[in-house]
Amino acid sequence: MTAINPIFASSGTSIFEAMSRLATDTGAINLGQGFPEGFEPQELIEAAVIALRTGSHQYPPMMGLPALRQAVADNARRFLGLSVDWEREVLVTSGATEALADTFLALLQPDDEVILIEPVYDAYATLIRRAGGRVVPVRLAPPDWAIDTERLRAAITDRTRLIVVNTPMNPIGKIFTPEERQLIADIAIEQDLVIVADEVYEHLVFDDRPFHSFFALPSIRDRVVRIGSAGKSFSLTGWKVGYVTAESHLLQPIARAHQYVTFTTPPALQSAVAVGLNLPDAYFLNLRKALAGRRDVLVSGLRQAGFNVADVPATYFAVADISPLDRKADDLAFARHLTLSSGVTPVPVSSFYGARDVTSHIRFCFAKSESTLKEAVERLARWRAGEALEVAS
DSSP states (O other): OOOSSSHHHTTTEEEEEEHHHHHHHHOOEEEOOOSSOOOOOHHHHHHHHHHHHHSSOOOTTTTTOHHHHHHHHHHHHHHOOOOHHHHHEEEEEEEEHHHHHHHHHHOOOOOOOOEESSOOTTHHHHHHHHOOOOOEEEEETTTTOOHHHHHHEEEEEETEEEEEESSSOOOOOOOOOHHHHHHHHHHHHHTTEEEEEOTTTTTOOOOOOOOOOEEEEGGGGGGGEEEEHHHHHOOOOOGGOOEEOOOOOHHHHHHHHHHHHHHOOOHHHHHHHHHHSOOOOOHHHHHHHHHHHHHHHHHHHHHHHTTTHHHHOOOTOOOOOOOOTTTOOOOHHHHHHHHHHHSEEEGGGGGGTTTOOOOOOEEEEEEHHHHHHHHHHHHHHHHHHHHHHHHHO
């Protein structure tokens, strides 16, 4: 058949789905896919129930419920010091991935180029290509994952239109420093580029570290598309509620794309997320504290099992260097081996690179119950002891 789009036809099953299936088939603890366990705030569940029973079940406004759009603006002011006009600068979408798709569909012309800073969420490249754009990767490499200024500048051509920046960054937990943000801002101004700032992990920053949004830089406010996610902030990934913040000249075409992609997002879920964004500061602080504690459980266990694990400043992922344990440095084979031999499933970090050639690291999710993490750590300890005995024999 010829009526099949080659971009989707060739994309295959994502590594997250593949590793999750392997975990299910083998009874392994799935620390690969990033879905939280037991962090859902009951206030939001009850708010959704009330909205389902008493609210409208018809199409809400295309831009999103006013209550949620106001809550997005208010939350950004409260935690990031941002001044946002909720009526002109906020759009509600059916998840952050839809927000990304709307943005690429709205802002790209055929053969426009988009800078992706790798490692990167795998949906970016596919969505960009389907929107007619060309992906230009700029890679960060271990162990410091720092931006190479010259490499970034060399990647830009007269066809470059967007730079996509995920901060805090999946999978490595990197928070872009003020110097890195300013570098990207300066380049965006010099080259007349738009920055797509995927900031879905904005509330998952640990150890009193500050987080600063690209939207907070006055010099580039008019060229930033900021994306947020209720799924990440409230551990409700199945709800698929996201939001876009941008000045109106950028938001209007993105809203037109949204109009033809999903048009709206379930109103009961929007009402509940509005409640969530207006929760007291204590909710957000306690979430950070709880996740930091789970991080410490997992990171300590990984280190005891022989992995090199750097500090994890944000997100709910820990990245482990497998070099001490795998001379072949084949992260995909190692992830499968670890699943089968230890009963704990990670994902290979190579899947976050277009060329899949950074094969020295694997990613674990620590947004799980404490009992799940402790069991995973015990399995890894038994696996490590068995591996050592096998080598000694």
